Amino acid sequence: MAISRRAFLAGASAFSIMEGLASAASNARIFAPNGGQAAEFLICRRLYLDICGRIPTPEEVNEYVASRSTRKRENLVDKLLESDDFADYYAMRYCDFLRVKSEFPINLWPNAVYVYHHWIRDTIRRDMPWNEFARTLLFSRGSNFRVPQVNFLRAAASRTPEGLSKAVSTSLLLEPTEKYAKYFSRVRWKKTREWKEEIVYLDDGPADASPEAFMAELEGPLAPQFVAAPVQRVHWWIYGSLAKKYELERWANAFRKGGYRLKPLLRYVFSQTDYRKGPGKGGFPARRMDAEVLDDVLCTLTGARRDFGSIAPEPYSFLPPTRKSVLVEDGSITSAFLILFGRPARDSGLLDERNNRITAKQRLYLYNSSKLWRDLGRLVECKDFAELSHADQIRELYMRFLSRPPVRDELFYFDEKNNIGARDVAWFLLNSREFLYRI
Amino acid sequence: MNTNKQNKAPEPAKRGFAKSVIEIWLWGGPCQLETFDPKPDAPHDYNNGLKSIKSASGFELHEWLPELAKCSNLYSIIRSMTHRYPGHETATYLMQTGRNPGGGVTYPALGALISSSRVKGPGKGNSVQSGLLYEGDLPPFVILTHAKGRFSEVGFLGEAYAPLVTGGRASAKRFEVDGIVPPGGLTREQIIDRFGRASRIDRLPPDAEFEAAGAAAREIILGKAAETFDLTREKEQTRKRYGTNPAGTSYTEIGQQLLVARRLVEYGVPYISINYSGWDSHKRHFETMNRPTHEMDKAVSALLQDLNERGLLDSTIVWLSGEFGRVPKVDRQPPWNGGRNHFPRCFSALVAGGGFKGGQVVGESDETTDHVKERPVTPQDFLGSIMELAGVDPDDRLPNPMWLKEYGPVMNPKVKSQCGRLKEIYV
Numbered sequence: 001m002a003i004s005r006r007a008f009l010a011g012a013s014a015f016s017i018m019e020g021l022a023s024a025a026s027n028a029r030i031f032a033p034n035g036g037q038a039a040e041f042l043i044c045r046r047l048y049l050d051i052c053g054r055i056p057t058p059e060e061v062n063e064y065v066a067s068r069s070t071r072k073r074e075n076l077v078d079k080l081l082e083s084d085d086f087a088d089y090y091a092m093r094y095c096d097f098l099r100v101k102s103e104f105p106i107n108l109w110p111n112a113v114y115v116y117h118h119w120i121r122d123t124i125r126r127d128m129p130w131n132e133f134a135r136t137l138l139f140s141r142g143s144n145f146r147v148p149q150v151n152f153l154r155a156a157a158s159r160t161p162e163g164l165s166k167a168v169s170t171s172l173l174l175e176p177t178e179k180y181a182k183y184f185s186r187v188r189w190k191k192t193r194e195w196k197e198e199i200v201y202l203d204d205g206p207a208d209a210s211p212e213a214f215m216a217e218l219e220g221p222l223a224p225q226f227v228a229a230p231v232q233r234v235h236w237w238i239y240g241s242l243a244k245k246y247e248l249e250r251w252a253n254a255f256r257k258g259g260y261r262l263k264p265l266l267r268y269v270f271s272q273t274d275y276r277k278g279p280g281k282g283g284f285p286a287r288r289m290d291a292e293v294l295d296d297v298l299c300t301l302t303g304a305r306r307d308f309g310s311i312a313p314e315p316y317s318f319l320p321p322t323r324k325s326v327l328v329e330d331g332s333i334t335s336a337f338l339i340l341f342g343r344p345a346r347d348s349g350l351l352d353e354r355n356n357r358i359t360a361k362q363r364l365y366l367y368n369s370s371k372l373w374r375d376l377g378r379l380v381e382c383k384d385f386a387e388l389s390h391a392d393q394i395r396e397l398y399m400r401f402l403s404r405p406p407v408r409d410e411l412f413y414f415d416e417k418n419n420i421g422a423r424d425v426a427w428f429l430l431n432s433r434e435f436l437y438r439i
Numbered sequence: 440m441n442t443n444k445q446n447k448a449p450e451p452a453k454r455g456f457a458k459s460v461i462e463i464w465l466w467g468g469p470c471q472l473e474t475f476d477p478k479p480d481a482p483h484d485y486n487n488g489l490k491s492i493k494s495a496s497g498f499e500l501h502e503w504l505p506e507l508a509k510c511s512n513l514y515s516i517i518r519s520m521t522h523r524y525p526g527h528e529t530a531t532y533l534m535q536t537g538r539n540p541g542g543g544v545t546y547p548a549l550g551a552l553i554s555s556s557r558v559k560g561p562g563k564g565n566s567v568q569s570g571l572l573y574e575g576d577l578p579p580f581v582i583l584t585h586a587k588g589r590f591s592e593v594g595f596l597g598e599a600y601a602p603l604v605t606g607g608r609a610s611a612k613r614f615e616v617d618g619i620v621p622p623g624g625l626t627r628e629q630i631i632d633r634f635g636r637a638s639r640i641d642r643l644p645p646d647a648e649f650e651a652a653g654a655a656a657r658e659i660i661l662g663k664a665a666e667t668f669d670l671t672r673e674k675e676q677t678r679k680r681y682g683t684n685p686a687g688t689s690y691t692e693i694g695q696q697l698l699v700a701r702r703l704v705e706y707g708v709p710y711i712s713i714n715y716s717g718w719d720s721h722k723r724h725f726e727t728m729n730r731p732t733h734e735m736d737k738a739v740s741a742l743l744q745d746l747n748e749r750g751l752l753d754s755t756i757v758w759l760s761g762e763f764g765r766v767p768k769v770d771r772q773p774p775w776n777g778g779r780n781h782f783p784r785c786f787s788a789l790v791a792g793g794g795f796k797g798g799q800v801v802g803e804s805d806e807t808t809d810h811v812k813e814r815p816v817t818p819q820d821f822l823g824s825i826m827e828l829a830g831v832d833p834d835d836r837l838p839n840p841m842w843l844k845e846y847g848p849v850m851n852p853k854v855k856s857q858c859g860r861l862k863e864i865y866v
Contacts, residue, residue: 027642103545280644337585339601358648361578362653366619367634367656373622413640423692424633432641433649 023263030407031439032278040065043073046284049438050238051266052078053089053293053301053326056361059400073189077270081263088327090262091121092292095236097171097349098155101331105157105347109196110330112144112151117329119148129260130230134172134218138211143192150200153187153211157347161185168211170349172218174229183214227260233267236351240277240287278408279439286437288356291341292325294436299325300395301400302375303382310336340365358436366431373423376430380422391415394425401429442844456571456830457657459555459704459791461749462712463697463739463759466587467527467719468766469787470651470779471808473728475516475787477501481807484768487725487777496798503732506740512798513743514791515750515864519802519811520760522818525781527719530762536594537822537833547594550710554580556831557602558708569864571830575707576664578603578618582712583696592712602712609695617670619659630660667706668699670700680745682737693731694738701745704755709829718761722778743791756793756825761786769806784812788821796864814858825862833860 002153032037038046044064056064064076080086100117123133137152144151156167164184165308170176186205191196198261202210202232218226235243243251258264269275277283278389299306304322308328319328325338331346341362342355343403366372379385380393388396394414398406414420429435469577472478477491477499491499494511507514513809524530529540535548547555565741573579580602586592606617615622620628634657641679659665670678694716700711720728739759746752764786765779785804791797803813823833846857 030642275724286646315613334605336601358652360652360659361618363652363656364659367653367658368618368621370615370617370622379790410640420636426635428640431637433643433646434641437643439643 003385019412027280028278030404031280032283036278036283037276038278038284039404041404042278044076045074046275047076047080047270049293050270051077051089051290052083053092053290054085054087055297056403058297058396058403061399061403074267074271076336077267081143081266082171082297087121087125088324089293090124091117092326092328093233094120095331096344096346096354097233097351098152099167099171099331100151100155100329100347103332106155106157108144108151108330111153111196112148112198113330113332115148116151117344124262127261128181130255130262131219134226137172138215138356141274142199144200147200147392153200154189155185159188159189163432168214173222173230173327174351175216175225176350177346178204180214180217182209183211183217185209185342187211223300224252226272227255229267230262231349234262234269240356284439286340286433286439288358288437290354290356291338293340295325295335295337298372298375298430299432300371302379304371304375304378306335306337308333334399337365360381361396363431365437372430373427376423376426379426385422390414390422395420397422397425397429400431401426401435440535444853450570457756457828458571458754459708459858460550460756460793460825461697461704461708461742462479462550463735463757464587464712464714465718465735465759465761466531466714467717468530468761468763468765468781469718469721470724470728471518471537471785471787471804472765472767473501473503473725473732474802475500475504476518476787476808478623478767478807481767484771485807489725498578498798498800501732503729504736506736510740510744513747514789514797514803515795515799517788517790517801517816517821517861518785518804518808519814519816519820520764520788520821521811521815522763522783522829525763525783527762529783530781530783534760534762534818535587535592537819545594547596547600548592549825550580550582550602550712551593551596551600553588553826553829553831554578554602554710555596571709573707573709576659576662577703577706577708579709580712581703581708581710582714583613584609584715585714587714597660602710605668605699608692609699610690610692614668614670614695614699616665617652619665620668621660628660663841664706666719667702670695670702673698673702677745681741682734691734691738693734694741696721697738697742701742701749701751704746704751706748720765722775722777724765724779726777739789746792753794754793756795756828757791758789758825760788760821766809767809785809788816790825790861790864794866795824795861798863801861801864816858816861819862820860824865827860828865 031039031042041061044061045054048060048289052251056155064072069075089315095117098120099106100113102113108116118321126218136149140147140149141151144154144422152168152171156163158166161181161184164187165178166176168184169180179321186203186209188201188203190201191198207213229246231248232242235241235247235251251269254268255265258268275284279286288294295306298304306323306325308319308323309320319333325335328334331344334343342357344353344355347353383398385393391411395405398404398410414425433439462499472486477489479488479491488543490502490865492502492505492508492772494500494508496511498511498516500508500511522530522533524533525542525631532538532540538545538546557571557579559572580600582592582602582604584605584607586602586604604617605621607615609618613624625633668674678690678695678698681698682691683689683694685693693713694714696713699773700713703711720726743752743757746755750843763781763783766782769777769779771777783807801814802811802816804810805812826833839860
């Protein structure tokens, strides 16, 4: 993907606005200049990563930093929550815990995966309340191709009452348990003449042994846990840990006040002091970008193409190489990069199925992959980039990779006379924790 | 341990187990007639008038394999390989995993099974023999130079057992192995300088996990592991031995890949797979297959002799096959114009070293290779034999990932073996 001249100019204008930053030397001055509060560019980058699953462009950082509005953070959060990127990114997160994949051990099958993903993404965009979402998943009956949400009662590794109980309680209560098996003892599936179509229905039996009765439990005695589950999930996504009791109560309260909707909860989370802390000890916890997010960021920066494939022997499924990794509906379709960087298999729906820990193999790839090196070459050989002066190239790379301009000693370090080419600079930035992590 | 086998006393080991396996995968399906099962007396439409030559061990090989004919005491051939899948993907899956395609679960290929049994970790197989544990810096499963694609070699075993796929070109001036050998032709000093700068440039305070992962990665890049891929450390005579172009001005890619494979065996890597494509000769078969067959002849014979001279052949299994063979009767009609299509009913394979006898022929085809005449060998028998000699029990349960405990044994029990594993050519 070529970088437009307009983008360069927009990035360049950000430099002047952030001029104060350019003279900063210490890390504290760069990342947390205001009494431990994160720098504005960092807040902007965090919000883009946490809401949209991507890093901001130089123009977007520029716009945010330049804004004099006292509500600029709230305005940005509102804007991003209404974006397509938000729906894409949170659909991916929902699909993780709803186990959306076509092949073993879940076996939703491709057509069902696509309609189900489309439905999930739509509910996120419309911000369907959590209790209504659960009710729709539990009450729906019919064809896996025509009634997307019935796939919830198919997405279990074991389709016994116990297996369904485990799958459903993992998704709705964050607790894999078989103790609710009786509510799923009447759930049945039958084939049709259409290949891989399946009808979900309820067999005859007592009314208190049904998913509807389980919903009554969720809204009755299980309500605290039922409300806590999505709240804890959001805490995990943002901070990489479960909320402690006091914090959980505050967040759950905000969730309740917001009508059990995701967007008001996120607005609340992003308005908290904790979210505005600078990085480092006692500050905002650094986490490596999700596999899909890192893949998309690298492909956007360098114009690289992805290489998706299905690991299942049949059917073979391929996606265009320009498809965002965040938007890959099917957990059975993946790439070597996504596997390497810990994309979850979506077999269990548990939180820790996604692995964002850095490994030696990942660092080997980032250090030394000839594909990445070629991709970086494509970036710096782009005509618009090549025409910039060496110093502007450095500034541009910092803006694009780190969402900030280089400080004086960084510019000095990469001075032309030190004979470090733009591709090498890009390589250095790519291998930095500041780039790879959401800080 | 498989509960069904708990009461069965283990057979005493009669031989040492092979430490390493080299798989030479002829992607596309080589023709049995122009390799290990020539039929010079068949009609012209079957052999195109080409002849056979007698090997040093007395069996016939196609005239395009003169070098392999000279060292036939080092390997054995199977002329009765058979299965029923004529599609590349399904046949490859079967010939790599020993499992029939379908069923919604992807089983691990032989390379992942054997290599995962050699390392410590949750996926450790039950059949690891003492002395076979691998603790090198390189991953235990290395693929030269491109993955097979279409299906995952590692199957459900997961990323921890995924192979290192080298990328790059072994015959290039510098073999740039993805992740191991830095791209851009940097010297060791330049690489060290780079790492130093990278750590200085990172503005964030050090993080133990990030640093440890980086240190482990740098160890691989700067340690002995990376040298394994450096073919400039070999004598030119050795590099040429594995094959050059007819003018002698450049090395063949397959030859240099097999030389890297030998170096990886010396390093201790348990499983090396070479994916050698270009054998899918639907059109103009005889014109297109002459060159790769000669290159394969030169490279494989050099590998076997080199391993033997270095005392490594006894502890290294070498196997060579494609996913199937080719239709015996040449199709001279357009658009094939003298091509051969896919043919799984009867084809050939080669095994050597690591407990396999040399100079033997297993099975027999009919006058044209249309049918197996004697001693059919299924993919399950074939792969099971390799596993057995590599010290991994093919009847044992899989490494037991949490959600697959009900699956096993490794080789599909539903496939009835017709004649069993290749025990007649075990040493």
